Amino acid sequence: MTTHIVALGGSLLRPEEAEQRSQWFGQLRQLAVHLEGNGRKLGIVVGGGLPAREGITLARASTSDSYRLDTVGIAATRLNATILQQSLLDIGCNVCPIIPNSTEEATDLLDAHNFVIMGGTTPGHTTDAVAVALARDCGAPHCIIATNVSHVHDSDPRTDSSAKAIEELTLNQLAEITGTEPLEPGESAAVDPVAVKWAIEASMRLAVLDGRDLSILEDAIEGRPFVGTLIKVE
Ligand code: UTP
Numbered sequence: 001m002t003t004h005i006v007a008l009g010g011s012l013l014r015p016e017e018a019e020q021r022s023q024w025f026g027q028l029r030q031l032a033v034h035l036e037g038n039g040r041k042l043g044i045v046v047g048g049g050l051p052a053r054e055g056i057t058l059a060r061a062s063t064s065d066s067y068r069l070d071t072v073g074i075a076a077t078r079l080n081a082t083i084l085q086q087s088l089l090d091i092g093c094n095v096c097p098i099i100p101n102s103t104e105e106a107t108d109l110l111d112a113h114n115f116v117i118m119g120g121t122t123p124g125h126t127t128d129a130v131a132v133a134l135a136r137d138c139g140a141p142h143c144i145i146a147t148n149v150s151h152v153h154d155s156d157p158r159t160d161s162s163a164k165a166i167e168e169l170t171l172n173q174l175a176e177i178t179g180t181e182p183l184e185p186g187e188s189a190a191v192d193p194v195a196v197k198w199a200i201e202a203s204m205r206l207a208v209l210d211g212r213d214l215s216i217l218e219d220a221i222e223g224r225p226f227v228g229t230l231i232k233v234e
Contacts, residue, residue: 001041002041002141003043003140004041004042004140005042005043005131005135005143005144006043006131006145006146006217007132007144007145008044008045008084009047009049009147010046010050010052011049011050012147012212013049020212027214028087029088032088032091032093034218036094040221041113041114042115043110043117044081044117044118045081045118045119045130045131046080046081046084046119047077047080047126047128049080052072052186055073055075056069057186059072066184066185070120070123070124070185072185073120073185073186074119074120074123077120078118078120080119081117081119085097093115095113095114095116096109096112099117100116101118103133103136104137107137124182125182125192125195126183129194129195129198131145131195132195132198132199132202135202136204142207143204143206144206144209144220144221145191145206145208146209147208147210148211149210151165152166152177152190152191152229152231156190166229167230169229170232170233171196171234175196175200178190178191180196181193191206191208203233206231207229207230207231209227210227210228213227
């Protein structure tokens with residue numbers, strides 16, 4: 001049975017929008033029940049979202065050491081992973097009760113569980129890169145990056161209103177857009193450059209899609225055409 005790996009952006013937990021948040025969690029629980037019913041296995045790597053940004057901002061008052069700030073960010077990702085883990089345990093899904101500390105540990109835990117949910121691992125990258133490493137380690141066919149934008153764009157749509165959505169590109173073309181320099185602690189980008197580098201090294205196909213609409217995530221998991229950006233090896 002194929003294992004699927006999803007990087008779930010922390011912004012999708014929507015700390016700022018109570019009503020949409022509870023709808024989204026309800027849909028996610030439904031999707032989990034459906035996937036488990038079909039015998040699917042899923043590794044979910046959850047981002048830190050608002051608590052990561054807030055925690056890193058608080059910590060910056062007393063340190064500018066990137067390793068320490070990343071450690072704060074990782075704690076936030078593990079908090080968000082725990083929220084998701086407890087939500088799915090609550091409805092009786094076969095979710096691993098441990099939040100693994102490494103992708104190797106997560107790969108082992110996927111043997112006995114339909115869902116393994118984790119956050120970050122070590123400083124120097126974001127949860128996008130952790131998801132790529134987990135996909136590589138457990139032999140997944142691709143890594144899905146569910147975020148809060150519809151596609152990868154040819155420039156940053158937050159600052160450039162003429163940015164164009166891209167439906168398909170290669171990993172090397174993606175690397176030209178993201179660059180190859182690691183991000184600063186708490187800095188966000190469409191896809192983490194370290195994740196792109198690791199995907200190139202592992203010849204790992206990526207799918208970037210809008211995780212606010214969980215039907216799109218389901219399409220990608222089920223191997224159907226999906227709305228978003230498909231990133232081919234070459
Ligand atoms: P995220 O993975 O949440 O960053 O990690 P993001 O891509 O901005 O994701 P969203 O906004 O949740 O979608 C948050 C911070 O935690 C540290 C980094 O400082 C990162 O910026 N981090 C995370 C690590 O150092 N290592 C990890 O494995 C994961």
